Amino acid sequence: MTANISRRTLLAATGTAALIGTATPAFADPVQQLKDGWKPSRNDKALVGRWARDTWRSLVAMTDERTGLPADNIGASVSNPVRSKYTSPTNIGGYLWSTVVARHLGIISPQESLRRITQTLTTMQNVVHHTPSGMFFNWYDEATGEVLYVDPDGTKPITPFVSSVDNGWFACALMVVRNAEPRARALADSLLNKMNFAYYYNAAARPGGLMRGGFFETSPPDEETEKGNHAGSGPDVYYRKFHYDTCNTEARIAGYVGFALGQVPATQYYATYRTFPDSCDWSWVEQKPKGVHRTYLGLDVFEGTYEYRGMRLVPSWGGDMFESLMPDLFVPEATWAPHSWGINHPLTVRAHIEHGLDEAKYGYWGFSPASNPKGGYSVYGVDAIGMDPGGYPSDLEATNFDAGFEGCREGTNPNPAYGDGVVTPHAAFLAMAYAPRQAIENLRRIETDLHAYGAGGFYDSVAVKSGLIAKRYLSLDQAMVMGAIGNVFGNDLIRRSFADRRTERGIRPVIGMERFESGLV
Numbered sequence: 001m002t003a004n005i006s007r008r009t010l011l012a013a014t015g016t017a018a019l020i021g022t023a024t025p026a027f028a029d030p031v032q033q034l035k036d037g038w039k040p041s042r043n044d045k046a047l048v049g050r051w052a053r054d055t056w057r058s059l060v061a062m063t064d065e066r067t068g069l070p071a072d073n074i075g076a077s078v079s080n081p082v083r084s085k086y087t088s089p090t091n092i093g094g095y096l097w098s099t100v101v102a103r104h105l106g107i108i109s110p111q112e113s114l115r116r117i118t119q120t121l122t123t124m125q126n127v128v129h130h131t132p133s134g135m136f137f138n139w140y141d142e143a144t145g146e147v148l149y150v151d152p153d154g155t156k157p158i159t160p161f162v163s164s165v166d167n168g169w170f171a172c173a174l175m176v177v178r179n180a181e182p183r184a185r186a187l188a189d190s191l192l193n194k195m196n197f198a199y200y201y202n203a204a205a206r207p208g209g210l211m212r213g214g215f216f217e218t219s220p221p222d223e224e225t226e227k228g229n230h231a232g233s234g235p236d237v238y239y240r241k242f243h244y245d246t247c248n249t250e251a252r253i254a255g256y257v258g259f260a261l262g263q264v265p266a267t268q269y270y271a272t273y274r275t276f277p278d279s280c281d282w283s284w285v286e287q288k289p290k291g292v293h294r295t296y297l298g299l300d301v302f303e304g305t306y307e308y309r310g311m312r313l314v315p316s317w318g319g320d321m322f323e324s325l326m327p328d329l330f331v332p333e334a335t336w337a338p339h340s341w342g343i344n345h346p347l348t349v350r351a352h353i354e355h356g357l358d359e360a361k362y363g364y365w366g367f368s369p370a371s372n373p374k375g376g377y378s379v380y381g382v383d384a385i386g387m388d389p390g391g392y393p394s395d396l397e398a399t400n401f402d403a404g405f406e407g408c409r410e411g412t413n414p415n416p417a418y419g420d421g422v423v424t425p426h427a428a429f430l431a432m433a434y435a436p437r438q439a440i441e442n443l444r445r446i447e448t449d450l451h452a453y454g455a456g457g458f459y460d461s462v463a464v465k466s467g468l469i470a471k472r473y474l475s476l477d478q479a480m481v482m483g484a485i486g487n488v489f490g491n492d493l494i495r496r497s498f499a500d501r502r503t504e505r506g507i508r509p510v511i512g513m514e515r516f517e518s519g520l521v
Contacts, residue, residue, distance in 0.1 A: 038436055040489060047444065049105065051457055052485045056102045058456025058473040059095055059482070062142075068119030069142040070095040072152070073371075076471040078456040086152040087142040087475070089166040093173030094479025096120060097494055100180045101486035104493050114183050121177075121187040130217050132234025134194030135167045138214075159220035161240070164200040164211055168254035171195055172330050172498060175260070180497040197258035198231040201268060205243050208271030208299045211254050211264070213242040246387070247272040248316040248344070253327045260506035269510050270296045274314045275304030276387065283405035285387045286315070291517045303517045308384045309354050313347040313518045314340075318379055319386030321427035322368040322480070324348045328433070329483040330498040337511040343518040348385065349431040353438055355382045360394060362421035362464045364450070365442055366428035367394045370477060371460035371470035373422060380422050380461070396420040396463050420465040425458035426477040429484040436488060457481065 040048070061078035062070040070091050071083035096117060103113035127145045129136045137160040139148035151158045171192060178188040203209040212230075215237040219225060225238035244251035247269070258264025275289035276282040289304030290312070305312040316323035325345060327333065333341035356365025372378040374396065381392030383401040391400045397419035404411030425446055432439040447453040452462035452469050460477055461470040486493040499507075 048485055048489055052105055053107050055457035055478050055481045056107050058478050059098050062475050064143045067123045067145050070475045071142045073472055073474045076454050086139050086148055088138055089136045089170035091475040093170040094476050096173040097176045098479045098482035100176055101482045104490050117177055117181055117184045124191055130162050133196050133199040135162045138163050138166055159216050161214055161216055163214040164254040165251050168257050171257045176497040179500055196231050196263055198263045201230055201264045206271050208267035210243040210245055210271055213240050215239045245272055247274050248314050249323045250326050256331055256507050259510055260503040266510040267297050270299045270301050280408035283408035284389050287403040288406040296513055305517045306385055308351050310521050311347050314344050314516050315385045315387050317386055317388050318381040318392030319383055320368040320381030320392050321430045325430040329494055332495045332499055336508040340514040340516040344516055346434045347518055349434040351382050351385050360418035360421055364423045364464050366423050368424045368427035370424040371472055373461055373463045373468035373470045380424055394421055396422055420463045422461050422463050424461045426480045429481045432484050432488045
């Protein structure tokens with residue numbers, strides 16, 4: 001985010017400006033840096049430019065030369081990559097918006113950018129998908145474009161699933177491409193114009209309606225589903241019995257796209273929980289929220305918040321950076337919703353920094369789901385700012401924080417001792433728009449002191465005490481890195497490309513009216 005845009009945001013966001021005046025001396029509030037006119041130095045540009053070039057190298061290594069589809073992940077080698085043999089609409093979308101960033105930064109030529117985007121979109125025109133909704137299945141073979149009927153682990157048969165969130169990210173990429181690469185606009189529109197997010201919107205789930213997690217085209221033999229068709233077009237589908245019912249989650253992107261395309265009513269946004277209610281019936285969650293009730297679009301909304309180290313903020317499920325900040329790569333939430341996300345996002349970043357440096361004393365920060373340095377994949381976050389009672393831990397020991405639920409139950413671990421912290425570089429990149437100096441310095445030290453860096457950029461995670469490194473690259477995490485760099489060092493490239501006038505008309509009025517109870521205590 002550029003300094004000028006940030007200053008305009010802050011002038012509009014009176015709540016955020018109030019936060020800045022009361023920031024604690026131990027931590028310069030992230031937004032304060034931008035208000036003071038942070039601009040990248042020549043050294044910043046050179047360093048982050050190198051990170052971008054190396055990150056792009058990993059994405060090229062993941063991508064099949066014939067289909068233009070990126071693998072989900074590769075190991076440490078980018079010169080002789082071992083690809084995962086599966087990919088998703090999210091991964092494919094991430095490769096598309098990363099290509100836009102690579103062209104803008106001069107890493108590749110405009111001709112190469114167009115060739116890569118055209119190749120990928122042409123493949124997507126021809127892959128098997130759910131035709132009535134225009135949506136794509138969750139798993140494809142990146143080398144052939146074929147739908148997978150065996151799970152990515154290769155252990156059991158699966159029924160192809162049509163995910164609302166995965167298709168949301170792919171639609172975002174199409175919306176970026178159509179504006180950033182006009183020569184590919186017709187191709188992008190040919191896919192986007194067929195996508196109907198009304199398939200996911202269940203008006204009966206709750207007053208205001210909720211978005212479904214997704215559906216199957218055919219009935220799965222191993223799962224109970226609900227047969228129906230919310231869009232009213234095409235044959236019935238088999239809905240998974242799951243709705244996204246919280247607001248601060250990456251899943252809000254599907255609703256945003258639905259608003260932008262005029263396919264989902266704005267009430268869906270206010271039907272989701274900021275926190276669960278503050279009654280003892282909900283005492284199983286991480287802590288008791290505090291807040292007030294407000295009415296938006298005729299719906300009663302409990303504006304609940306959690307407290308953490310002198311801050312009050314709307315939690316995500318796991319307290320991780322991905323849930324809170326990935327939608328903000330596309331939707332300029334802090335600008336369009338200055339009294340809600342404009343306050344919450346910088347506080348989320350501040351919470352991650354304070355947890356890593358001051359509370360857990362890892363010396364590093366940034367926590368988000370990623371590869372586990374011991375193998376496999378795990379969730380990471382700042383447990384105290386998440387609702388999940390099991391917690392997204394920030395260390396290898398999976399240390400759980402539990403403050404209890406005031407007046408209902410005692411906490412089981414309100415003052416935990418943390419172990420071997422696991423930092424995930426893409427989380428720090430997501431934070432860069434709000435704390436650029438801290439993010440760049442944190443990442444510089446992850447590279448030079450922890451050596452969690454290879455020919456394809458930052459490895460996926462590193463345990464700070466043991467030095468264990470997850471030496472592999474995930475296409476989604478690398479795409480988040482590219483998107484963040486494109487915004488901070490490319491004058492909000494991804495946001496500008498996504499948020500054209502039609503998109504702004506569909507989303508900004510919806511989120512702009514809300515006032516969170518977030519702030520400093």
